[in-house]
Amino acid sequence: MEFIRAFLVGGSICAVGQILIDKTKLTPARILVLFVTLGVVLTAIGVYEPLVKFGGAGATVPITGFGYSLAKGALKEVKEKGLLGAFMGGISSTAGGIAAAIFFGYLIALIFSPKEK
Template identity: 45%
Template sequence: MRWPSKHKFLKRGVAVSYVIAFLTGGLICAAAQLVLEYTQLTPAHVLVGLTVIGALLGGLGIYEPFLKFAGAGALVPVSGFGSSIARGMLSEIKRLGWEGLFTGAFEITGLGLAAAVVFGSLMAIVSKPRD
């Protein structure tokens, strides 16, 4: 069954889209793992680096075509989070001017961050701490 959509991601077939998303997401994660293995960078450095790279590429308009090609494979890794922050800021800058720099950062990502905080807090309350 084919889904009616204007997105190229779904026009080429669902199975092919899943494979492309899996491979591109895996390549992003593999690149991050290689950086962890062969440098002295900590996981926090790599996390922030991928977020900043995603934000820069999103702000320059480069990440959007990659996102249309890879779908969830480009959106799910933390580089997609950086791109979403940049996209929200750019749209708010167009709407509000310079104030959009401060209000737009979490326009798109706010719900995901709120859910992460709520569910993380619930797990901390429910889970038994290690000895």
């Protein structure tokens, strides 16, 4: 059941992205920026957390989920460390993903080369 919920929530978030690509002049890069910022804001006002509870990976795997982690980390560390937490919380809660992106990104690019289309 949780797989179906992940599928529905994740699929819906992607579907919204697709409609924005096809129906507006927004480029994919802008949509990603919009989505991550939206993830942060929706988390801050308490809307995204229930979505994560319901959809699991369906809400955390899309880039909005990256915004969710950023905001959640910032809010949590503000509670613990005060203003310093606002600066440290976001990146520390997403450190794994960012570090992996840099490390694996570098490694894969080192090994492979682009193919002709």
